[in-house]
Amino acid sequence: xxxxxxxxxxxxxxxxxxAGCSASPSGSGGEGDTLTLGxxxxxxxxxxxNAGWANQSPYTQAVYxxxxxxxxxGKLVPHLATEWSYNxxxxxxxxxxxxxxxxxxxxxxxxxVAAQNLxxxxxxxxxxxxxxxxxxxxxxxxxxxxxxxxxxxxxxxxTYLSQNAGQMESxxxxxxxxxxxxxxxxxxxxxxxxxxxxxxxxxxxxxxxxWLPEQQHYEKxxxxxxxxxxxxLNAIQGGQVSVSTTIxxxxxxxxxxxxxxxxxxxxxxxGLIIGDRDGTISPPIGDPKVRQALNYAFDxxxxxxxxxxxEGTTTTQIFPTSSTSYSDDLDSYYSYDPEKAKELLAExxxxxxxxxxxxxxxxxxxxxxxxxxxxxADVGITVTYEDLQVNDYINALIAGTYPVALMALxxxxxxxxxxxxxxxxxxxxxxxxxxxxxxQGYISQIQTGDEATAEExxxxxxxxxxxxxWFAPWFRPALNFVSNSTTAMETQVGNSYPYIWNIExx
Amino acid sequence: xxxxxxxxxxxGVILLFVISSLAYLLLYLGAGNVGRRILGxxxxxxxxxxxxxxxxxxxxxITRYLSWLAHAVTGDFGTSWFTSQPVxxxxxxxxxxxxxxxxxxxxxxxxxxxxLGVWAARRRGWADRVVQVVSVLGFAIPGFLIAIxxxxxxxxxxxxxxPTGYVQIATSFSGWLGSVTLPIVALSIGxxxxxxxxxxxxxxxxxxxxxxxxxxxRGLSENRVVFKHVLRNAGGPALAVLAVxxxxxxxxxxxxxxxxxxxxxxxxxxxxxxxxxxPVVMGLVVAIGAIVVIVNLLIDLIQGFLNPKARVS
Numbered sequence: 001x002x003x004x005x006x007x008x009x010x011x012x013x014x015x016x017x018x019a020g021c022s023a024s025p026s027g028s029g030g031e032g033d034t035l036t037l038g039x040x041x042x043x044x045x046x047x048x049x050n051a052g053w054a055n056q057s058p059y060t061q062a063v064y065x066x067x068x069x070x071x072x073x074g075k076l077v078p079h080l081a082t083e084w085s086y087n088x089x090x091x092x093x094x095x096x097x098x099x100x101x102x103x104x105x106x107x108x109x110x111x112x113v114a115a116q117n118l119x120x121x122x123x124x125x126x127x128x129x130x131x132x133x134x135x136x137x138x139x140x141x142x143x144x145x146x147x148x149x150x151x152x153x154x155x156x157x158x159t160y161l162s163q164n165a166g167q168m169e170s171x172x173x174x175x176x177x178x179x180x181x182x183x184x185x186x187x188x189x190x191x192x193x194x195x196x197x198x199x200x201x202x203x204x205x206x207x208x209x210x211w212l213p214e215q216q217h218y219e220k221x222x223x224x225x226x227x228x229x230x231x232x233l234n235a236i237q238g239g240q241v242s243v244s245t246t247i248x249x250x251x252x253x254x255x256x257x258x259x260x261x262x263x264x265x266x267x268x269x270x271g272l273i274i275g276d277r278d279g280t281i282s283p284p285i286g287d288p289k290v291r292q293a294l295n296y297a298f299d300x301x302x303x304x305x306x307x308x309x310x311e312g313t314t315t316t317q318i319f320p321t322s323s324t325s326y327s328d329d330l331d332s333y334y335s336y337d338p339e340k341a342k343e344l345l346a347e348x349x350x351x352x353x354x355x356x357x358x359x360x361x362x363x364x365x366x367x368x369x370x371x372x373x374x375x376x377a378d379v380g381i382t383v384t385y386e387d388l389q390v391n392d393y394i395n396a397l398i399a400g401t402y403p404v405a406l407m408a409l410x411x412x413x414x415x416x417x418x419x420x421x422x423x424x425x426x427x428x429x430x431x432x433x434x435x436x437x438x439x440q441g442y443i444s445q446i447q448t449g450d451e452a453t454a455e456e457x458x459x460x461x462x463x464x465x466x467x468x469x470w471f472a473p474w475f476r477p478a479l480n481f482v483s484n485s486t487t488a489m490e491t492q493v494g495n496s497y498p499y500i501w502n503i504e505x506x
Numbered sequence: 507x508x509x510x511x512x513x514x515x516x517x518g519v520i521l522l523f524v525i526s527s528l529a530y531l532l533l534y535l536g537a538g539n540v541g542r543r544i545l546g547x548x549x550x551x552x553x554x555x556x557x558x559x560x561x562x563x564x565x566x567x568i569t570r571y572l573s574w575l576a577h578a579v580t581g582d583f584g585t586s587w588f589t590s591q592p593v594x595x596x597x598x599x600x601x602x603x604x605x606x607x608x609x610x611x612x613x614x615x616x617x618x619x620x621x622l623g624v625w626a627a628r629r630r631g632w633a634d635r636v637v638q639v640v641s642v643l644g645f646a647i648p649g650f651l652i653a654i655x656x657x658x659x660x661x662x663x664x665x666x667x668x669p670t671g672y673v674q675i676a677t678s679f680s681g682w683l684g685s686v687t688l689p690i691v692a693l694s695i696g697x698x699x700x701x702x703x704x705x706x707x708x709x710x711x712x713x714x715x716x717x718x719x720x721x722x723x724r725g726l727s728e729n730r731v732v733f734k735h736v737l738r739n740a741g742g743p744a745l746a747v748l749a750v751x752x753x754x755x756x757x758x759x760x761x762x763x764x765x766x767x768x769x770x771x772x773x774x775x776x777x778x779x780x781x782x783x784x785p786v787v788m789g790l791v792v793a794i795g796a797i798v799v800i801v802n803l804l805i806d807l808i809q810g811f812l813n814p815k816a817r818v819s
Contacts, residue, residue: 042777044544045590052546125541125557130550180590197599198591199777200769224671224767227777230654231670231767237662238669391543398551410548421548428550 033219035487035503038232038244042199042225046183046191048117048169049124054410054496055245057164058223061500062204064167064185067095067114068158072502074322074413074493076158080109080168080186081146090153090448095146101211103170103186111140113171118148120174121165131160153447155416155454163495188216188501200225217504236260242487243503245496246480249311255482264478265491268408269318270307271298271473272372273422276403277434282356285403289348291469294404295334296341297379300474306371308477315473317466319418320411322493325458333466341379353380359402363390372406400431411476413494415458419443423465438464507810511803518799522792529791530574533784534567543782544587561587574788583792584785586778593789596774601793603672604770607762608755610690615697616748622698623705624732627713637702644699649758653692653765660688670767689762696758697751704747712736749805753798 041055051060069079084095101109115138122132134157137149150157160166173184182193189204196202204221224240226232229247236244237258246255252262274294279286300314317330345353356376360369373383388396397405409429412418421427424443425435442464445457465471481498483489490502541557542549549557558564562573577584583593626637661669667688673681712718713736721731756771763772771790778786 042589044588047590050590125545125553125560127545127549127553129553130548133550180585197769198596199586199589199774200767226670226767227773228764231765234657234662234669234765235671235767240668240670389538392538394547395539395542398547428547 035218035221035243036241037221037223037503038235038241039223039225039497040227040232040245040247043202044127045180047124047179048164048167048183048185049120049174050126050180051164051167052127053164057495057497058500059202060164060167060183060185061187062189062221062223063183063187063191064169065101065109065187066162066164066166067097067168068162068166070159070162070413070492070499072490072492072499074159076162079162080114081161084158090155091150093148093150093157094141095148097144097146098211099144101186102209103172103184104190104207104209105170105172105184107170107172109168109186110143111146112143114146114168115139116171116174117168118165121167126164128160128164131156131163131165155447156412156414156420159414159417186211188212189221215501217501221500236482239484241482241484243481243483243489243498246482249309249478249480252311252480255480259485260482261485263481263483263489263491264311265481266313266321266411266476266478267494267496268410268479269315269473269476270303270408271318271406271471271475272404273397273407273409273429273431273471274404274469275397275400275430275432275434277436277468277470278432280400280403280432282354282403284345284348284350284354285356287348288468289344290350291472292334292467293341293344293348293379294376294381295469295472296337296344297381298375298472298474299336301336303371304475304477307365307368308475311480312475312477314475317462318409318411318422318471318473319415319458319462320413320476320494322413323411323415323418323458324455325415325418325462327459327462330462330466334472338379345380350380353382355382355384356404357384357386357402359393359396359405360385360387361390361393362387363393364406364408369406397431398428400433408477410496411494415446415454415461419446419461423461423470434470436468507807511807514803514806515799518796518803521799522795525795526575526578526788526791527571530571530784530788531567533782533787534570537563537782537784540587540782540784574785578788578792583789586783586786588778588781588783588786593785596786597771597789597793600770600774603768604756604759604763604772606675607686607689607693607759607768607770608752610686611693611697611755611758612748612752614690615694615701615751618694619698619701620705620737623702624709624737626702626706627709628728628732634706637706641699641702644695647695649692649696650761650765652695653689653762656688656692657765672766672768672770685766685768689759689766689768692762692765693755693758697748697755700751701747704743708739708743709736712739715739745805745809749802752801752805756794756797 037058039055039058043056043059044050044052046059048060048064065080067079067081068076070076080101081095081097084093086093097111097114103109118132118135118138122129122135134150134152134154135148136151139147141147168186170184173179176182181198183191188207188210190207192203192205202223206216206219210216226235229251232244232247233251233254235241236255256262272294274285274291276282276285284290295316304310304312304314313331315331316333319325345351369385376383396402397407409422412421422429423439424430425433425440439461442457442461446454449457481489481491486506488504488506489498492499492502539554540561540563541554545554545557562570581594585592586596622637626634657669661667667684671685673685675682718731718736721735759770760772760775763770764776771794774786775790778790
């Protein structure tokens with residue numbers, strides 16, 4: 001006879017046992033000695049030579065020191081380098097380095113080690129290897145003096161040296177078989193290889209010999225990668241992360257209901273890159289009036305609502321608010337005015353509009369392209385899409401395959417970086433390599449002018465490309481970082497993730 | 507039996523070779539610009555070209571495939587393009603996690619399906635109808651919905667479990683149990699639905715046989731008749747279904763591991779496939795293919811043990 005009552009008692013006892021099994025997986029939500037971070041991108045490499053940045057920055061920041069550090073507002077401060085100065089034409093940077101820093105393998109940090117790291121970074125396959133494209137040479141004058149020679153002035157160099165380009169790895173680890181997965185730095189933490197599951201969870205232990213203990217706030221730091229918004233939201237609601245970035249803005253109400261604080265930053269802009277400014281593929285796009293018409297065609301408030309759930313700021317400029325080139329007026333230079341757009345098209349010789357081929361990709365949200373198509377159709381521009389995989393989409397933009405394309409691009413902390421990334425004739429996202437003498441002139445002044453000249457040139461450049469309709473920006477989406485009630489955090493200007501030393505217990 | 511086993515293993519190796527070749531070809535055709543995919547939009551064209559050169563993706567397909575095959579037969583599946591970790595480490599560090607989920611789900615679904623199937627077959631009437639309705643629901647509701655439901659109710663709602671993550675069994679048994687309970691339950695629902703029907707049907711058929719009447723007439727208790735004799739006869743078809751379900755559970759683990767952020771083969775399968783991380787995907791194809799071959803062989807051997815008529819002479 002089957003003893004149902006006995007089975008029920010056993011099942012109940014088992015359920016109660018399991019209910020008590022709530023030991024924390026992969027770290028706690030920050031309980032004083034452990035910081036758990038939610039990250040949305042795993043690291044491509046943990047070697048200083050090939051390290052990524054932005055969403056990958058926490059992984060290597062934990063183990064490496066950089067030559068320079070940046071405050072949360074972007075101001076550069078000494079770190080491994082205690083002082084630095086340029087020569088008259090800004091092509092030689094001389095740095096004085098600390099003499100009291102050792103790597104965790106016992107080797108000493110010297111100017112020669114720094115020089116080797118810089119050259120390795122320039123010649124490696126970091127996504128940001130081009131940060132040091134102007135590095136002609138780096139050499140040690142002596143153990144504590146480093147001389148960096150540039151092929152041309154680079155106003156963003158010192159900023160780069162506060163990022164992955166300036167991270168210092170032990171020279172004795174360069175040839176390690178596991179150099180890509182087992183970093184050897186001098187930083188506040190060391191990677192716990194045994195507890196780390198590559199691609200999912202990275203565990204760091206406090207470096208007991210760190211030379212700057214004021215920047216160590218935890219005994220252990222755990223960085224958990226979340227590949228989808230559901231599991232990330234569950235982890236946040238379950239109190240399993242101290243600080244996290246978010247993948248989208250659709251769950252903010254649930255996150256705040258779980259007791260987390262939101263810290264929004266605007267590090268990107270969304271809109272159109274109107275790249276064919278010489279009319280090579282699409283002659284109408286070569287006319288500034290047509291490009292201006294494109295800017296008038298979009299209801300930016302509606303785009304912000306549709307694309308980013310209303311979280312962010314509408315804009316018509318690509319320079320960030322932290323830039324001296326940013327202007328409040330340029331956030332609303334173009335209003336939503338389809339009639340004005342039609343007038344401009346008529347003045348340019350296209351009273352009946354024209355046809356335009358654009359790329360589309362599911363990676364940007366399939367429904368978003370329908371909105372673009374409709375808004376342009378309302379002013380007479382007929383859009384036909386060619387669907388691409390997201391990486392082919394980016395390649396196509398860089399190759400100048402399409403005259404106009406939707407894109408979301410970062411807003412870098414320095415004007416030089418913005419210009420090098422999106423505007424300069426050699427920029428990745430100037431796919432048609434438009435060589436406008438006015439633009440190049442302003443960029444040259446940013447590069448070689450004194451501070452006042454560079455600022456004026458940046459402002460003028462921003463106004464010029466807005467007036468000329470080089471882009472049709474719509475908004476800067478707010479990316480929300482979240483922190484729990486026991487963790488204080490400061491967001492970082494120009495970076496997708498707060499810097500690890502700016503996260504600490506309350 | 508030995509020659510049967512060896513023949514099955516050889517055919518399994520041939521099958522793995524065919525599957526991996528097809529997979530490699532499909533991945534090659536869909537590769538695109540690998541360096542750009544890895545480095546993202548920030549990287550310069552020069553850096554992307556250098557990355558492609560380092561990875562050897564600018565070489566002809568046949569060269570790349572033969573190189574991969576030559577290394578794979580020695581157990582060297584290369585290095586992940588996206589995490590730089592050796593593929594064999596990626597797989598072995600996660601294999602135990604997925605196996606623990608799948609074996610747990612297999613055992614749980616086998617036990618529950620057997621209990622429910624026998625109950626339905628013996629009681630018939632309303633019990634049979636309830637089990638059939640529950641079975642249909644188990645088929646109809648997608649696994650990811652069940653997983654999300656379990657998380658929302660038992661983890662986020664009641665707080666009985668953590669919603670994400672995995673605790674190694676060596677770190678804490680209770681922690682491990684807590685981290686795998688909901689995923690195993692989520693995985694098991696669909697499998698229970700499939701197996702219970704088979705068990706029910708097989709037990710009903712067996713109960714109608716003359717030899718069952720003979721056993722009863724010899725004074726054996728009903729429980730002894732059912733659990734010692736009938737189940738053994740009915741177990742064969744159910745085991746076959748279980749074997750098929752095991753393969754399905756490996757696939758189901760992909761969704762469950764993603765939702766629960768469990769560092770198993772399923773999670774890395776999603777990531778590697780969406781990224782186009784060819785070395786990892788190829789390693790997974792071979793590893794999972796080998797698991798399926800071995801499991802099917804084991805099921806065949808167990809079938810032979812349970813039912814002498816099914817043994818290979």
